[in-house]
Amino acid sequence: xxxxxxxxxxxxxxxxxxxxxxxxxxxxxxxxxxxxxxxxxxxxxxxxxxxxxxxxxxxxxxxxxxxxxxxxxxxxxxxxxxxxxxxxxxxxxxxxxxxxxxxxxxxxxxxxxxxxxxxxxxxxxxxxxxxxxxxxxxxxxxxxxxxxxxxxxxxxxxxxxxxxxxxxxxxxxxxxxxxxxxxxxxxxxxxxxxxxxxxxxxxxxxxxxxxxxxxxxxxxxxxxxxxxxxxxxxxxxxxxxxxxxxxxxxxxxxxxxxxxxxxxx
Numbered sequence: 001x002x003x004x005x006x007x008x009x010x011x012x013x014x015x016x017x018x019x020x021x022x023x024x025x026x027x028x029x030x031x032x033x034x035x036x037x038x039x040x041x042x043x044x045x046x047x048x049x050x051x052x053x054x055x056x057x058x059x060x061x062x063x064x065x066x067x068x069x070x071x072x073x074x075x076x077x078x079x080x081x082x083x084x085x086x087x088x089x090x091x092x093x094x095x096x097x098x099x100x101x102x103x104x105x106x107x108x109x110x111x112x113x114x115x116x117x118x119x120x121x122x123x124x125x126x127x128x129x130x131x132x133x134x135x136x137x138x139x140x141x142x143x144x145x146x147x148x149x150x151x152x153x154x155x156x157x158x159x160x161x162x163x164x165x166x167x168x169x170x171x172x173x174x175x176x177x178x179x180x181x182x183x184x185x186x187x188x189x190x191x192x193x194x195x196x197x198x199x200x201x202x203x204x205x206x207x208x209x210x211x212x213x214x215x216x217x218x219x220x221x222x223x224x225x226x227x228x229x230x231x232x233x234x235x236x237x238x239x240x241x242x243x244x245x246x247x248x249x250x251x252x253x254x255x256x257x258x259x260x261x262x263x264x265x
Contacts, residue, residue: 009097010257017254024250025184031176052135052214053207059139060206064163071144080151088154103256106152107249110145138237142170142244149248153256164196164205171209173247174216174240191255216240 063071083106091099146166147157156162168190172183190196217240 009095009100012097013100014254014257017250017257020250021184021254024247025180028176028180049214049218052218053210055135056139056210056213057207059136060143060167060210061203062136063140063143064202064206067140068143068147068158071140071147074144075148077151080148084152084154103153104249104253107149107252110148110152134237138241141237141241145241145245146170146248149245149252153252155252155255160200160202161194161196163202164200165190167205167209169248169251170244171212173244174212187251188254191251191258 087099087102087106090102093099143166146169150157150162150166157166165187168183168187172180172187175183
């Protein structure tokens, strides 16, 4: 007879996500400039960085103020909520690996669909040399993706607290090194206590996130603004959408397991 205590499926899943978090952070310890970025660095106008900052910030603020309803027309929120209730009932009833993996699978399918849509949109605009005007669309796709992932784990996204969490995820996904580590720590603090900092300002957080995005996408959006070859820049929308998707799935997954399965002290 074995006296070794077996880990329950919830603990196994939590440890699995913790390992994914370690790998995610490891991959982003250092930023290595690509040959393409090095080539473009001498060709990008000095004012483009500020222009991108303002474009991303404006896109976030407009969507938060009056664009969420438009995004919701691209999917059925009710279906997502119904699916979550069904999956949660099955998980609470059985609590096995299969039912817990249902949430991860649903979030993964959502992410893959939106990654493909982002690539089609980015490359299509790149063919015609559309770079800056792509930013509201790309931002909308980022938020649509996170909104659907949030719903698949049973979380809303309209409140200021949730927007803080969403902006942290986007900011963290495009950061590196110590900054990435500090952002991830803030994300985990929110997961544990569900609160934004007392001095939190949504407008300031939007500007910080916009700055991280514009810094990371500077050369790509410049390239996307050149007809025909801009398709290469547009294709990079997929790279960054995938990165945000990976991080969002990880953090919403951890948050779901913590709130649903880990007893509060």
